[in-house]
Amino acid sequence: ESFISVASDSFFPIQNLPYGVFRPSAGAPARCGVAIGDQILDLSVVAEAGLLSGPLVGAKAAEIFSKPHLNEFMALGKEAWHEVRVALQQLLDKDTPTLRDNAELRARAFVPQAQAVMELPAQIGDYTDFYSSKHHAMNLGTILRGKDAALNPNWVHIPIGYHGRSSSVVVTDHPVVRPNGQSKAPEGPISFGPSKRVDFELEMAFFVGAPNKMGEPIPIERAEDHIFGLVVMNDWSARDIQAWEYVPLGPFAGKNFCTTISPWIVTLEALEQFKCEPEVQEPAPLPYLQDPHHNAYDIKLEVSIRSEEMRKQGLAPMVICRSNHKYLYWSIKQQLVHHAVNGCPMRAGDLLASGTISGPERESWASLMELSWKGETPLELPTGEKRTFILDGDEILMTGFCEGNGFRLGFGSCNGQVLPAPAVRS
Amino acid sequence: ESFISVASDSFFPIQNLPYGVFRPSAGAPARCGVAIGDQILDLSVVAEAGLLSGPLVGAKAAEIFSKPHLNEFMALGKEAWHEVRVALQQLLDKDTPTLRDNAELRARAFVPQAQAVMELPAQIGDYTDFYSSKHHAMNLGTILRGKDAALNPNWVHIPIGYHGRSSSVVVTDHPVVRPNGQSKAPEGPISFGPSKRVDFELEMAFFVGAPNKMGEPIPIERAEDHIFGLVVMNDWSARDIQAWEYVPLGPFAGKNFCTTISPWIVTLEALEQFKCEPEVQEPAPLPYLQDPHHNAYDIKLEVSIRSEEMRKQGLAPMVICRSNHKYLYWSIKQQLVHHAVNGCPMRAGDLLASGTISGPERESWASLMELSWKGETPLELPTGEKRTFILDGDEILMTGFCEGNGFRLGFGSCNGQVLPAPAVRS
Ligand SMILES: [Ca+2]
Ligand SMILES: [Ca+2]
Ligand SMILES: [Mg+2]
Ligand SMILES: [Mg+2]
Ligand code: NI
Numbered sequence: 096e097s098f099i100s101v102a103s104d105s106f107f108p109i110q111n112l113p114y115g116v117f118r119p120s121a122g123a124p125a126r127c128g129v130a131i132g133d134q135i136l137d138l139s140v141v142a143e144a145g146l147l148s149g150p151l152v153g154a155k156a157a158e159i160f161s162k163p164h165l166n167e168f169m170a171l172g173k174e175a176w177h178e179v180r181v182a183l184q185q186l187l188d189k190d191t192p193t194l195r196d197n198a199e200l201r202a203r204a205f206v207p208q209a210q211a212v213m214e215l216p217a218q219i220g221d222y223t224d225f226y227s228s229k230h231h232a233m234n235l236g237t238i239l240r241g242k243d244a245a246l247n248p249n250w251v252h253i254p255i256g257y258h259g260r261s262s263s264v265v266v267t268d269h270p271v272v273r274p275n276g277q278s279k280a281p282e283g284p285i286s287f288g289p290s291k292r293v294d295f296e297l298e299m300a301f302f303v304g305a306p307n308k309m310g311e312p313i314p315i316e317r318a319e320d321h322i323f324g325l326v327v328m329n330d331w332s333a334r335d336i337q338a339w340e341y342v343p344l345g346p347f348a349g350k351n352f353c354t355t356i357s358p359w360i361v362t363l364e365a366l367e368q369f370k371c372e373p374e375v376q377e378p379a380p381l382p383y384l385q386d387p388h389h390n391a392y393d394i395k396l397e398v399s400i401r402s403e404e405m406r407k408q409g410l411a412p413m414v415i416c417r418s419n420h421k422y423l424y425w426s427i428k429q430q431l432v433h434h435a436v437n438g439c440p441m442r443a444g445d446l447l448a449s450g451t452i453s454g455p456e457r458e459s460w461a462s463l464m465e466l467s468w469k470g471e472t473p474l475e476l477p478t479g480e481k482r483t484f485i486l487d488g489d490e491i492l493m494t495g496f497c498e499g500n501g502f503r504l505g506f507g508s509c510n511g512q513v514l515p516a517p518a519v520r521s
Numbered sequence: 522e523s524f525i526s527v528a529s530d531s532f533f534p535i536q537n538l539p540y541g542v543f544r545p546s547a548g549a550p551a552r553c554g555v556a557i558g559d560q561i562l563d564l565s566v567v568a569e570a571g572l573l574s575g576p577l578v579g580a581k582a583a584e585i586f587s588k589p590h591l592n593e594f595m596a597l598g599k600e601a602w603h604e605v606r607v608a609l610q611q612l613l614d615k616d617t618p619t620l621r622d623n624a625e626l627r628a629r630a631f632v633p634q635a636q637a638v639m640e641l642p643a644q645i646g647d648y649t650d651f652y653s654s655k656h657h658a659m660n661l662g663t664i665l666r667g668k669d670a671a672l673n674p675n676w677v678h679i680p681i682g683y684h685g686r687s688s689s690v691v692v693t694d695h696p697v698v699r700p701n702g703q704s705k706a707p708e709g710p711i712s713f714g715p716s717k718r719v720d721f722e723l724e725m726a727f728f729v730g731a732p733n734k735m736g737e738p739i740p741i742e743r744a745e746d747h748i749f750g751l752v753v754m755n756d757w758s759a760r761d762i763q764a765w766e767y768v769p770l771g772p773f774a775g776k777n778f779c780t781t782i783s784p785w786i787v788t789l790e791a792l793e794q795f796k797c798e799p800e801v802q803e804p805a806p807l808p809y810l811q812d813p814h815h816n817a818y819d820i821k822l823e824v825s826i827r828s829e830e831m832r833k834q835g836l837a838p839m840v841i842c843r844s845n846h847k848y849l850y851w852s853i854k855q856q857l858v859h860h861a862v863n864g865c866p867m868r869a870g871d872l873l874a875s876g877t878i879s880g881p882e883r884e885s886w887a888s889l890m891e892l893s894w895k896g897e898t899p900l901e902l903p904t905g906e907k908r909t910f911i912l913d914g915d916e917i918l919m920t921g922f923c924e925g926n927g928f929r930l931g932f933g934s935c936n937g938q939v940l941p942a943p944a945v946r947s
Contacts, residue, residue: 220646221688226770247768252711253703257770258684258777262647262866263735272736274863277679277807285678287807309689309779310698312945336863342673344652344683345771351684352863353735381703381713382946436945437700437762437778440688519738519862520808 097187098195099205101132106496106505108132112183113359113506114165114324118212125163125214130359130507131187133208140204146186146193149178164218165302165360169323170443172305176323180364213358215266216326217302217444222264222354223434224298224330224448225256227425229374231453234465239338251378254425254433256450259330260351264446266358267509271331273487273516274352278335289516290333290349292470293485297398297461297493298328299420300448301427302360303441310438315386318428321441324362325420325427327396327495327509328448329355334464334484356446357494357509365504369393369497374424383436384429394420394506396452396495398461403488404478412492413477418461420495422454487515523613524621525631527558532922532931534558538609539785539932540591540750544638551589551640556785556933557613559634566630572612572619575604590644591728591786595749596869598731602749606790639784641692642752643728643870648690648780649860650724650756650874651682653851655800657879660891665764677804680851680859682876685756686777690872692784693935697757699913699942700778704761715942716759716775718896719911723824723887723919724754725846726874727853728786735866741812744854747867750788751853753822753921753935754874755781760890760910782872783920783935791930795819795923800850809862810855820846820932822878822921824887829914830904838918839903844887846921848880913941 097109107113107130117135118125126139141147142156152159152168152175159167168175186194194201226232229246232255236245249255273293279285304323307313313321330350337349373391396419399412425433427447435441453461460466463484467473473481485491490512496505523535533539533556543561544551554561564586567573573582578594578601585593594601612620620627652658655672658681662671675681699719705711730749733739739747756776763775799817822845825838851859853873861867879887886892889910893899899907911917916938922931 221686249703249705249765249768253766255766255770256773258686258773260647260684260865261687262868262871265735270736272864275738275809276863277675279675285807287809309691310696310940311943312701314946333863339675340679340681341769341771342675343767343771344681345767345769347682347684348859348863348865351865381711383701383713433774437702437759437774438698438943439686439774439777442688445688514736517737517864520740 096189097131098189099132099134099187104503105132106503106507108502108504109184109187110499110502111361111365111504112180113361114216115359116163116165116214116216118214119206120210121212127160127162127165129183130208134205135208135211137204137206141186144200147179147182149182151175151178163214165216166218166444169217169302169304170306173320176362177364180362213266215264216358216360219261219264219444219446220442222259222261222446223256224259224450225254225425225430226450227254227423227430228450228453229424230422230455231451231461234453234460238464238469252381254430256430257345259354263351264354264356266356269355269511271353271511271513273513274333274336275516275519276333276336276348277339279339287521290336291484292334293513294332294334294463295398295485295491296330296332296451297396297416297418298330298449298451299325299495300328300356300446301325303445303447304443306442307435307440309440312438313432313435315384315428315432318431319363321431322363322427324360325366326360327357327493327506329491329493329509329511330448331355355509355511357507359507361504361506366392371421373426376424384432386426386428389426391421391423391426394495394497396420397493399492400482401490401492402476402478402480404480405476408478410477415466415474416459416461418452418454418459420452422452422459423449485513487513489513522615523557524615525558525560525613530929531558532929532933534928534930535610535613536925536928537787537791537930538606539787540642541785542589542591542640542642544640545632546636547638553586553588553591553594555609556634560631561634561637563630563632567612570626573605573608575608577601577604589640591642592644592870595643595728595730596732599746602788603790606788639692641690642784642786645687645690645872646868646870648685648687648872649682650685650876651680651851651856652876653680653849653856654876654879655850656848656881657877657887660879660886664890664895678807680856683771685780689777690780690782692782695781695937697779697937697939699939700759700762700774701942701945702759702762702774703765705765713947716762718760719939720758720760720889721824721917722756722758722877723822723842723844724756724874724877725751725921726754726782726872727751729867729869729871729873732868733861733866736864738864739858739861741810741854741858744857745789747857748789748853750786751792752786753783753919753932755917755919755935755937756874757781781935781937783933785933787930787932792818797847799852802850810858812852812854815852817847817849817852820921820923822846823919825918826908827916827918828902828904828906830906831902834904836903841892841900842885842887844878844880844885846878848878848885849875911939913939915939
């Protein structure tokens with residue numbers, strides 16, 4: 096328990112301590128912090144005060160945590176992350192007077208979350224998006240190719256993924272401008288203009304910690320050493336643009352206009368106690384993907400929508416999807432190991448996303464493409480409005496949390512509002 | 522003409538002045554320079570000496586050019602690049618005494634290329650690979666899907682591209698470790714191990730200069746303001762891995778193990794006089810891709826191979842492909858405009874590659890997949906050895922140049938040797 100009061104339904108008890116990058120107020124320099132209750136502990140301040148003095152991080156703590164990104168801390172690896180976590184849990188404990196009783200330092204070290212501006216937690220060198228939910232792959236395959244050809248033969252052997260665009264990854268609450276692009280209705284003409292099928296994809300993504308060298312694969316036994324922690328992600332997708340462009344080289348302009356992540360990275364160590372039984376892998380994966388400690392994570396996920404009209408009427412967002420990270424077929428370790436097996440270098444701060452996390456039941460389908468079944472069965476909002484895809488002014492709100500014994504461990508929010516497309520000569 | 526002597530067949534006359542990042546000797550700090558003859562002019566030294574004093578760059582020149590990457594210079598835009606080019610041509614002119622007659626400064630400002638270590642010229646935020654040669658798309662499509670279905674319907678409307686991996690882009694002479702991966706012979710079992718079909722792809726790539734803001738497309742009239750310059754590129758490809766993985770999300774592990782570029786960025790301004798007639802675009806592109814000044818560049822390209830045995834026998838590399846940048850169907854401006862039309866933010870230092878630049882004739886086919894027609898017709902090396910794909914120890918050497926009136930303007934080399942794959946549990 097911490098001397099900082101934490102509400103019982105808070106996402107940020109002392110068991111969590113997720114990392115983020117924030118400005119204490121708009122315009123102030125960004126630095127690293129951890130969330131605790133409704134506060135942020137400014138790590139640059141506590142490091143500067145000499146309170147993070149462990150052997151692995153201590154000497155460079157002040158420098159590392161005053162950066163506007165967590166890359167250098169991520170690169171230090173698992174032992175270093177553990178050292179800092181233990182130090183912070185000690186420092187924040189209700190029985191530790193160091194910070195608790197130092198009014199001057201406390202005033203400088205804590206910033207209310209309500210007053211801070213969150214930034215991207217890392218400089219993302221490369222961003223990869225996998226396709227690891229079998230339920231989602233089956234749904235999408237059925238929509239695009241029919242039930243019999245739904246799952247491509249490679250899917251159960253390869254954690255299928257593609258490279259995305261790191262320049263358009265943004266943190267929660269960043270506006271999402273509707274993309275212009277080419278599309279073509281089946282048997283129809285080619286048209287150009289604002290996408291008519293903007294969708295969300297509920298995903299989670301992990302940040303790479305310690306890097307591997309180019310040419311040197313990561314064995315699955317050591318995969319966790321290279322995974323820093325997880326965020327919730329919305330892979331905004333323009334289905335009409337994607338459908339026309341994606342053969343044969345994969346998704347491009349239908350995806351790379353925006354990807355939103357939640358601001359707080361929940362570490363693998365904090366998530367350790369939420370490991371759970373994974374989905375059965377049948378057929379068995381190839382040896383390099385076989386994991387003696389194969390597991391999933393029990394993380395509840397939720398997507399809500401709020402239209403302009405709902406906002407006007409003062410209505411709360413409507414939940415349209417409840418899913419769980421445990422529905423992934425390929426684990427995060429398998430994603431990482433496959434990515435690096437050919438010698439591809441992973442760098443600290445690289446982002447690897449899960450793909451849309453749909454579960455078996457309709458309520459867990461994690462995109463509008465699935466929920467409205469390619470636009471055939473609209474959702475009805477509390478205002479009576481209908482939605483097949485996202486309209487201008489709609490907000491999509493995502494979050495995730497683990498249910499602990501008397502506490503919750505959460506991810507903060509991953510929200511975005513879709514704004515009208517700009518005019519382009521067409 | 523410059524006071525630095527430039528051999529008549531040199532790639533680096535005063536008309537060129539390509540930008541790169543180098544270390545004067547191994548271990549020395551990297552900084553920016555331009556190539557002239559067989560020398561490098563150290564821009565950090567001339568800027569520090571106050572010799573780059575134009576209104577746009579002057580004040581920050583010393584800081585910008587002492588960085589180990591060109592990103593900040595790239596971000597300044599076309600007018601700033603012009604200012605520096607004019608200043609450097611003046612400074613290097615045989616009639617300008619400033620540097621010519623200052624022995625002390627000259628000794629510090631020039632470094633022999635033979636003694637320098639070249640580095641990546643930019644921090645590459647995102648790397649995209651297009652597919653812009655119709656000859657290549659037809660060849661590959663015919664190999665994979667037969668002649669009638671060779672060209673996908675979207676190809677003549679969209680400059681098709683996919684996101685690649687920026688962490689594995691390296692500069693010439695970096696070793697290329699053969700990737701391990703999954704593959705599957707038609708009707709055969711799935712296997713795992715070192716790729717048996719490592720190939721090259723002769724490409725050129727351009728670096729983005731001035732960025733656009735997220736959500737704000739780049740109109741084609743302004744595309745050149747955002748293009749800094751070009752390099753030669755080898756998109757190393759593992760055909761067996763690629764064939765098994767690429768449906769439906771595109772190339773991934775078959776590509777992301779290594780991509781090599783030449784070290785010197787030849788600017789668009791230097792290439793201006795080599796603009797030429799482009800291939801006919803039929804049907805006409807959509808309005809946002811229509812370019813009143815549509816053009817190609819006449820850049821001769823060449824690929825050679827040298828095996829271990831050829832090296833032992835002291836044989837020169839054998840030329841196996843002669844192609845030309847002008848064979849591209851989609852121009853570099855169209856590639857950029859399409860990439861940003863959905864609001865995708867382009868950053869200074871982003872790398873956009875052309876795709877394999879095959880021409881109409883067999884000698885211009887720009888990959889072994891095409892030259893050996895999927896491995897059916899091996900090439901014969903001067904040693905009597907045969908090659909369908911690349912074997913361990915083989916070097917692939919690429920270069921490119923423009924033929925001017927009494928001078929050549931070249932790109933330096935884009936070379937790599939393939940080394941054996943590491944052992945991975947299989
Ligand atoms: Ca996705
Ligand atoms: Ca390529
Ligand atoms: Mg996205
Ligand atoms: Mg490549
Ligand atoms: Ni001028």
